[in-house]
Amino acid sequence: MAPKPxxxxxGSWNTKVRLPDGSRRSITDPLKRVVEQKARDLEATFARGSSVVVDGKLTVGDWAAKWFAARRVAPNTAAKNDSHWRIHIKPRWASWPLAQIDRLDVQAWVNDMADxxxxxxxxxxxxxxxxxxLADAVLSNKLHASPCVEVTLPRIVKPAERWLTRHEYDRIQLALANRTLQVPRTDRTEPDPLAPMWQAFVGLGCFSGLRPGELAGLDVEHIDFDRGLVRVEQVNTRYGMRDGGKTESASRLVPFPPEVGDLLWRWAGDRATGPLFTAPEGGRVEDRNFARRVWDPALREAGVAPGKPYLMRHTCASWLVQAGVPDREIQKILGHSSARLISVYAHLSPDAHESVRAAWASDPGAATHALHTPGKQESPSPGGLGL
Structure with a gap:
């Protein structure tokens, strides 16, 4: 039964009705009685659907085979899903009849994985x-309701976001410029002939915010040297080239500064077509190989704390926020459908806490004076406001 509105x-009234697949549907209306009636009608609809007779012998494995065959997802998503199915889901659930799984069974499985x-x-x-x-099994009348409801998952603790300072970026560029390679079957090293390319790759990554796969997917003709723009149209993944980006906003024009233009011109100014960044063995740069062979050694040489290549993208976001570029413009440059990434660096904005500082400037002692005036409640902290 839906909770009371x-x-x-x-001023409107709201309630939420739990659907058979475990999700909730919100009902809102200015009139309380309308909300109550809509909730009753919706629950009655589900109650009538519960008369559907499900196949008690249909196993999770049988349903999964049909479900996976009908899905249309990106190759990298399909690969991740296949891995999770084979390693974590199939061993536990493949032989279970769909109708015999309840919420506590799912919770026990989650707990076992954590243990x-x-x-x-x-x-x-x-x-x-x-x-x-299982939610799709409900929609296909193979299951009355999903058992994946109110299951407690372990909390995901994300590491603090970080970015490169300008000094760290310069040291990385210096390390890339002096990059050497071991001569096979000798104890000698020689300058890396691709060092200018790696400098251009990192420079464009830190100043444009392109994802590593977007950088690797660039062709020379995507660079407009005259206007200082790069056109993002395709992404290189471990499963091959993919048109467009993760979202509609991912296909975009992104500016780069003259210093990055100089790096790009040194590397590709004499070419008109072909991949912009190429792997030593041929073909396009691959993210994991770049991280292992180039990025990680450069950070070590530069004395910079380890971090994934995505650090370049976060560096771009933080630099733009610190420069006072509007959030909407940064969002367009990064190709984000939301401002989530930008909000991580909101505290770096030049006008962050401006209203607080203005309040201090207007009467910096007013708050502390009020706290210590006789008859006023003292601050529980030893240092007043701690300012």
Whole structure:
């Protein structure tokens, strides 16, 4: 039964009805009785659907085979899903009849994965895949309701976001410029002939915010040297080239400064076509190989703390925020459908906390004076406001 409607700040009434697949549907209306009636009608619809007779012998494995065959997802997503199915879901659930799984069974599975030492992101990914699979079984009348409801997952603790300072960036560029390679079957080293390319790759990454796969997907003709623009149209993945980006906003024009233009011209100014960045063995740069062979050694040589190549993208975001570029413009440059990444660096904005500082400037002692005036409540902290 839906919970009783609650009044919103807007004056309307709201309640939420749990759907058979475990999700909730929100119902809002200015009239309380309308909300109650809509909730009753919706629950009655689900109650009538519960008369559907499901196949008690249909196993999770049987349903998964049909479900995976009908899905249309990107190759990298399909590969991740296949891995989670084979390693984490199939061994536990393949032989279980769909109709015999309840919420506590799912919770026990999640707990067992945590006890086995699996990381929170892996557990969440496996659980979410099973949840989607069973939710679709409900929609296909193979299951009355999904057992993936109110299951407690381990909390994912994300590391603090970081970025490169300008000094760190310069040291990395110096390390790349002086990059050497071991001569086979000798103890000698020689300058890396691709050093200018790696400098251009990192420079464009840090100043444009392109994802590593977007950098690797660039062709020479995507660079407009006259206007200082790069056109993002394709992404190189471990499963091959993919047109466009992760979202509609990912295909875009992105500016780069003259110093990056100089790096790009040194590397590709004499070419008109072909991949902009190429791997030593031929073909395009591959993210994992770049990280292992080039990026990680450059950070060590530069004395910079380890970090994934995505650090270049976060560096671009932080630099633009610090320069006072509007959030909307940064969002367009990064190709984001939301301002989530930008919000991480909001505290770096030149006008961050401006209202607080203005309040201090208007009467810097007013707050502390009020706290220590006789008859006023003292601050529980030893240092007043701690300012």
């Amino acid at each position: 609650t009044k919103l700040p807007s 086995a030492g699996l990381g929170a992101p892996t557990i969440s990914a496996a659980y979410n895949l099973l949840s989607k699979m």
